[in-house]
Amino acid sequence: MKALVFGKTGQVATELVRLASQDVQIEALGRDQADLTNPDACAKRIADSDADVVINAAAYTAVDQAESQPELAMAVNGVAPTAMALAAAEKGLPFLHVSTDYVFDGAGDLAFAPSDETGPLGVYGRTKLEGENGVRAAGGRYAILRTSWVFSAHGGNFVKTMLRLSDTHPELGIVSDQIGGPTPARDIAATLLEMARQMHAGAQGGTYHYSGTPDTSWAGFANEIFAQAQRDVRVKEIATVDYPTPAQRPLNSRLNCAALETDFGIRQPDWTVGLARVLEALNEAKHDHA
Numbered sequence: 001m002k003a004l005v006f007g008k009t010g011q012v013a014t015e016l017v018r019l020a021s022q023d024v025q026i027e028a029l030g031r032d033q034a035d036l037t038n039p040d041a042c043a044k045r046i047a048d049s050d051a052d053v054v055i056n057a058a059a060y061t062a063v064d065q066a067e068s069q070p071e072l073a074m075a076v077n078g079v080a081p082t083a084m085a086l087a088a089a090e091k092g093l094p095f096l097h098v099s100t101d102y103v104f105d106g107a108g109d110l111a112f113a114p115s116d117e118t119g120p121l122g123v124y125g126r127t128k129l130e131g132e133n134g135v136r137a138a139g140g141r142y143a144i145l146r147t148s149w150v151f152s153a154h155g156g157n158f159v160k161t162m163l164r165l166s167d168t169h170p171e172l173g174i175v176s177d178q179i180g181g182p183t184p185a186r187d188i189a190a191t192l193l194e195m196a197r198q199m200h201a202g203a204q205g206g207t208y209h210y211s212g213t214p215d216t217s218w219a220g221f222a223n224e225i226f227a228q229a230q231r232d233v234r235v236k237e238i239a240t241v242d243y244p245t246p247a248q249r250p251l252n253s254r255l256n257c258a259a260l261e262t263d264f265g266i267r268q269p270d271w272t273v274g275l276a277r278v279l280e281a282l283n284e285a286k287h288d289h290a
Contacts, residue, residue: 106250
């Protein structure tokens with residue numbers, strides 16, 4: 001199976017490239033090969049490709065910046081995936097698209113199911129929802145995979161930020177009233193490839209959720225990072241209202257992932273295991289550079 005992947009340097013795309021094997025060829029397109037602000041060029045890459053499946057792992061993910069760059073965010077997160085999905089549908093190729101918990105309003109404390117009503121709070125969530133709707137409307141076979149709190153050994157993410165800050169801060173104030181499932185990028189990539197395999201073989205697809213278990217708060221996530229990394233840092237729990245940001249964050253990012261297990265046999269990953277793997281990779285990288 002050959003997968004055409006949009007995105008090359010992002011967390012999930014990086015892991016997809018690493019998971020290439022004799023059975024799975026990955027052609028990953030960076031910005032220089034497929035500029036997501038040029039939807040026609042992205043569609044042409046699919047039209048000209050000999051791939052069996054298409055995976056969009058590229059996105060505009062700067063949540064706060066999106067508030068002041070709504071057109072750019074919409075081009076990358078809304079218009080481009082729609083054009084890609086239409087091009088994939090024309091060729092009869094399964095199209096897999098990564099989305100986010102930010103399409104929901106974060107109300108209540110129950111885990112959101114894929115069929116639950118959406119209600120994004122900001123530009124990022126709105127543009128991602130626009131992309132989802134475009135993918136669904138394209139008329140081809142698709143899978144939308146909503147995920148949350150992505151982390152890995154590369155790119156910018158919460159784990160790396162906490163480790164960096166812990167070098168100079170004995171105490172850190174971390175939000176404790178936003179709850180969700182941290183999700184290792186490597187597990188997301190492996191899930192996308194497994195779904196792609198099954199869809200290549202005829203599975204239908206749809207909209208699915210995939211996040212790490214157990215659910216925790218950002219403060220809880222930070223505590224686990226410091227415990228595993230053996231850093232002596234005190235986590236001071238703070239409320240979202242005490243840490244204002246340009247974009248409003250959902251308080252409830254819990255995702256109900258049951259449908260993915262039912263349809264594809266894929267279970268939620270234990271994020272604490274993924275965290276140990278990421279910390280090991282970061283340690284190795286540090287020693288390589290030393």
